[in-house]
Amino acid sequence: MTAAMADTITFDPRNFIGEPYRICPKCGHGVFGILLIRGSRYTRRCRDCWTTADFRLPTLRKKIIYLDQFVISNLVKLKNPTTPAQAKLAADPFWQELYDLIFQLRHLQMICCPDSWSHEEESRISNMNADLKEMYERLSGGNSFEQFDGIKAKQIGELALAWSEGREPQFNFDPRSVLSKDPDEWDERFYISVQDNPFVTEAGIRQTRQAHHANVVRLFKDVWAKQVRDFDYWYDLERTDYQRAIAQSVVQSQRERQGVIASIDPREQMSMEALNKFLPSFAEGLLTSILHVMQFPREGGVRSPEEQTKLLACFSKANRISEAPFLKLQAMMYAVIAMKAAAGQREPPNEGMTTDIDNVAHLLPYCDAMFLDKECRALMLNVPMHVRPDDAKKLYSMQVKVEFLAFLREIRDSITVEHVQAIREVYGDKDLRGVPAAQQ
Numbered sequence: 001m002t003a004a005m006a007d008t009i010t011f012d013p014r015n016f017i018g019e020p021y022r023i024c025p026k027c028g029h030g031v032f033g034i035l036l037i038r039g040s041r042y043t044r045r046c047r048d049c050w051t052t053a054d055f056r057l058p059t060l061r062k063k064i065i066y067l068d069q070f071v072i073s074n075l076v077k078l079k080n081p082t083t084p085a086q087a088k089l090a091a092d093p094f095w096q097e098l099y100d101l102i103f104q105l106r107h108l109q110m111i112c113c114p115d116s117w118s119h120e121e122e123s124r125i126s127n128m129n130a131d132l133k134e135m136y137e138r139l140s141g142g143n144s145f146e147q148f149d150g151i152k153a154k155q156i157g158e159l160a161l162a163w164s165e166g167r168e169p170q171f172n173f174d175p176r177s178v179l180s181k182d183p184d185e186w187d188e189r190f191y192i193s194v195q196d197n198p199f200v201t202e203a204g205i206r207q208t209r210q211a212h213h214a215n216v217v218r219l220f221k222d223v224w225a226k227q228v229r230d231f232d233y234w235y236d237l238e239r240t241d242y243q244r245a246i247a248q249s250v251v252q253s254q255r256e257r258q259g260v261i262a263s264i265d266p267r268e269q270m271s272m273e274a275l276n277k278f279l280p281s282f283a284e285g286l287l288t289s290i291l292h293v294m295q296f297p298r299e300g301g302v303r304s305p306e307e308q309t310k311l312l313a314c315f316s317k318a319n320r321i322s323e324a325p326f327l328k329l330q331a332m333m334y335a336v337i338a339m340k341a342a343a344g345q346r347e348p349p350n351e352g353m354t355t356d357i358d359n360v361a362h363l364l365p366y367c368d369a370m371f372l373d374k375e376c377r378a379l380m381l382n383v384p385m386h387v388r389p390d391d392a393k394k395l396y397s398m399q400v401k402v403e404f405l406a407f408l409r410e411i412r413d414s415i416t417v418e419h420v421q422a423i424r425e426v427y428g429d430k431d432l433r434g435v436p437a438a439q440q
């Protein structure tokens, strides 16, 4: 490092104190600025005399909005004149208004747009990875949905616990239970971005997705298109079959592990593939958790082996797993596709569609709204009324983009005077244009 460079990196603790400034209660100078914002509190400190004070902020209830990857991608393109799609997006006033409203509501602490495993995955296989990652992280503030396996395990865990306690399951769908941070905290003025996960490889992502998609295409052509059944048949089959698939996967993992153990050569290093087979699979982890729930009651103690066996046998006989919300949602959408296949639709769903179905099945219950591809929204709306969840109306797409903007404007119009005061206090005036409560 040269001397000139060293000079520029001087550390001044006063740089952490920022706008908006107020009059210092001790020295009277107008440099009593914001030092920290965390949870529902903030700290002011004077740049001159170092007087420090802590204050409360109003409690928040942010709306959780999921923006599909195509929205993230279009917002990136809108702001990048070198991409071919930029002119087209800029010509449609929808995209600019969407961009402005989303970021305004983010800064006003009214919404949270968490990122998901799908965003990370789809960005990693795109040539715009860095820009996409920057965009979804600016929108999420680094708040991420748990991976889908975790959400599955949580919902099935509640089904097992409720069964062992002889009660109905209670899914409260509190977004805090599946997010990496409490969404209802006031945002710091900056967040720290994390590097790409080095254990996720592009080839690995492509392989998993292609295998999943190939399976759906096979079902579409060989099963759904050939058997004429009604919606309820496919819906029930899809969700009741999951338990069998999990059991089968447990047996397969155990067999593969035995194969690895038998073939271990102490002179050679274990391959990644062998190591993967050696580690517990998702299905095995799930089974272990269910057994744990059956073994240990919440009030303490241990159930007898006979009791445990009986509980597990009845849980499995009743196929309680088929009641998991993610499974019901997924089954609804695939049942609609099965009906379309039987009605003569030629084209099987594409790879993007299988990803969208995963997103809706796992995230919809925890969101206030999702902005998705139009086919995916149409699938949910085609679910017969007697099974369709109320959640279906939280879905927006390009077909109803006007309604999505109206939904966002409504959030802006609902901001209270007290909230505006708090925003002015910690972030200043810059994001308050068009907010009715700020005009008085």
Ligand SMILES: [Zn+2]
Pocket (backbone or CB within 6 Å): 024, 025, 026, 027, 028, 029, 046, 047, 048, 049, 050, 051
């Ligand atoms: Zn002072």
